[in-house]
Amino acid sequence: MAVCARLCGVGPSRGCRRRQQRQGLAETAAADSEPDTDPEEERIEAGAAALSGAGVGRSAGPSPPPRCSLLELPPELLVEIFASLPGTDLPSLAQVCTKFRHILHTDTIWRRRCREVLHRYRHILGLWQPDIGPYGGLLNVVVDGLFIIGWMYMPPHDPHVDDPMRFKPLFRIHLMERRSATVECMYGHRGPHNGHIQIVKMDEFSTKCNQTDHHRMPGGRQEEFRTWLREEWGRTLEDIFHEHMQELILMKFIYTSQYDNCLTYRRIYLPPSHPDDLIRPGLFKGTYGSHGLEIVMLSFHGKRARGTKITGDPNIPAGQQTVEIDLMHRIQLPDVENLRDFNELSRLVLEVREQVRQEQGEAGPDGGEGRGHQSPQEPRGPAPPSAEPPTEKGRGPGEGAVAAAAEQPAQSGQGQQFVLPMGVSCRNEDYPRTCRMCFYGTGLIAGHGFTSPERTPGVFILFDEDRFGFIWLELKSFSLYSRVQAAFRNAEAPSPQAFEDMLKNIQSLTA
Incomplete structure (x- = not known):
């Protein structure tokens, strides 16, 4: 009380x-x-x-009603x-x-009290992406008791994609008095201090710390940097000096300088789900070579699935579409022994790419994409030992399609053995050894500063409902993705069109 x-x-x-x-x-x-004038209260x-009038007595003579x-x-x-x-x-x-x-x-009474105070800040509840150069991020703003708290969600330490997300508070709004609140900055090492929030519009707001001296540590920038490395990477400066020194200095500089000044956030939505989606869409954490773990949003768009980067790196910034999966072109991987041969896998994928190019030339640049899945084509690749090889005339090497494999149920626990081809690099060797199905896809690669971006062929591997992978042929690299299991409230898109507009908006910011 x-x-x-x-x-x-x-x-x-x-x-x-x-x-x-x-x-x-x-x-x-x-x-x-x-x-005063509330109609509900008048009622x-x-x-x-x-109720008072109901207690009037029935005596013959007039008498005052009981109180x-x-x-x-x-x-x-x-x-x-x-x-x-x-x-x-x-x-x-x-x-x-x-x-x-x-x-x-009773909770009802205090919820009404809170709504009066929260009225000004109710629009900032939900998911947001901070504008931190190419790095992006994921902010979840929630009501927690007498506070509104902005939690920054970060992937687990590289390369443990199955570990839970890490998070820390960046700001909080303290519900001190009726119709007023106090904004506090939680960044730094000297406890909560005075901050400010400006709501620019429904889908954008900014934060500013009014006491940036609280961000400084007694030991200066060197101590701050070492502390940040321990907290964010779980490693010491000496451990990673020879690996990512230049990149880490840049990241730390942007990270601290942005929180010393005004930082802008733009709203993002979770992708809508449809019954015919391959798996449930959502947020996934995945490995990105030397860039560590990043957060990707998997969404479905008719005959294609897309992975949009929520966090980014100097090569491919946040907001860009990192992978695209062609759900109309399944690939039947060879048996485990043949799969170890990278050249065999490359041959299969390049043949599918050529077929896709021919089909796009006939159907137009968009390939006739529309809402609603069609039945995927027969999986391309050599027939498994238990199936008869195709006998249709006109089929070239590697084009054998096994109808039984195409009809194979995509249920957990059913699939084929999987192993990475020799020469394909992987930061996490603890990847699943069975997969449910594979599809042709493309991945976005670019030079430092997002220079010369291009889409290159690859293979999308669906392991189960919560994990998938992508093999980048040109990079000879494998990325493993694991679902973010956190429950996010107030993050649903009001309409499918609103979600599509959001994707275009965050991509345009880094294009």
Whole structure:
């Protein structure tokens, strides 16, 4: 109750009322706290009057109606009445009797109190992407007790993609008084301090720290950098000096400089789900070569699936479409022994790419893409040992399609053995050894600073409902993705078109 009292801007109680004064105080509180113009409260007041009139006696002579105490009203009606009273009256009202005290602990009353304070900040609840150059990020703004907290979500330490996400608070809005709140910056090493939030529009807001000296550590920049390495990478400076020194200095510089000044956030939505999707869309964490782990959003668009980067790196910035999967062209991988030969896998994929190019030339640049999946083509590649090789005339090497494989159920636990071809680099050797199905896809590669971007062929490997992989043929690299299991509220797109517009918006910022 003391916490609730602070929410309403009142101090601690000064003691209990005498029991013989409680009845009079209840009547006084009800009389002094009448609602102003709220139609709902007028309805409640009319109901209370009707209850009072119901007790009129049936004597022949006129007699004054008996007085109706608040204690005689149903608890549901008392909740409505108390929720409409000024917050400063509620602590005193709670001292009247046990019944009032119990009713005043009802969540409904305090939710209304919170909504009054949260009204100004209600639009910032949900998922956001910070504008930090090419690096992006994932911010989740939630209500937590008497606070609105902005949590920055970060992937686990490289290369453990199956580990849970890491997160830390960047700011919080403290619900101190009625219709007002205090914004606090949580970044730095000296505890919460004064900050500011400006809501630019429905899908954009900015934060600013008013006490940036709280971000500094006594040991200076060197100590800050070492602390950051331990927290963000789980390693010491000496461990990674020879690997990523230049990149780490750049990342740390951008990270600290942005939080010393104003930082802008843009809203992002979780992808909508459809019954015919290959797997449930959502956020995944994946390995990106020397860049560590990054966050990717997997979404489905008719005959294609796309992976959009929520976090990025100096080569491929956040917001770009990192992989695209052609759901119309399945690939049947060879048996495990032949799969170890990278040249064999490359041959199969390049043949599919040539077929895709021919089909796109006939159907137009968009390939006739539309909403609603069609049945994928027969998986391309050599027939498994248990199947008969194709006999149709006109089929070239590697074009054998096995109808049985095309109809293979895509259920967990059913599939074929999988192993990475020799020469393909992988930061995490603990990848699944069975897969459900594979598709032809393309991956985006570019030079430092997003120079000379191009889409190159690859293989999308679906392992199970929560994991998939992608083999980049040109880079001879394998990326493993694992689903982000965190539950995000207030993150659903209001419409499919709103989600598509969001994707275009975040991609245009780094194009």
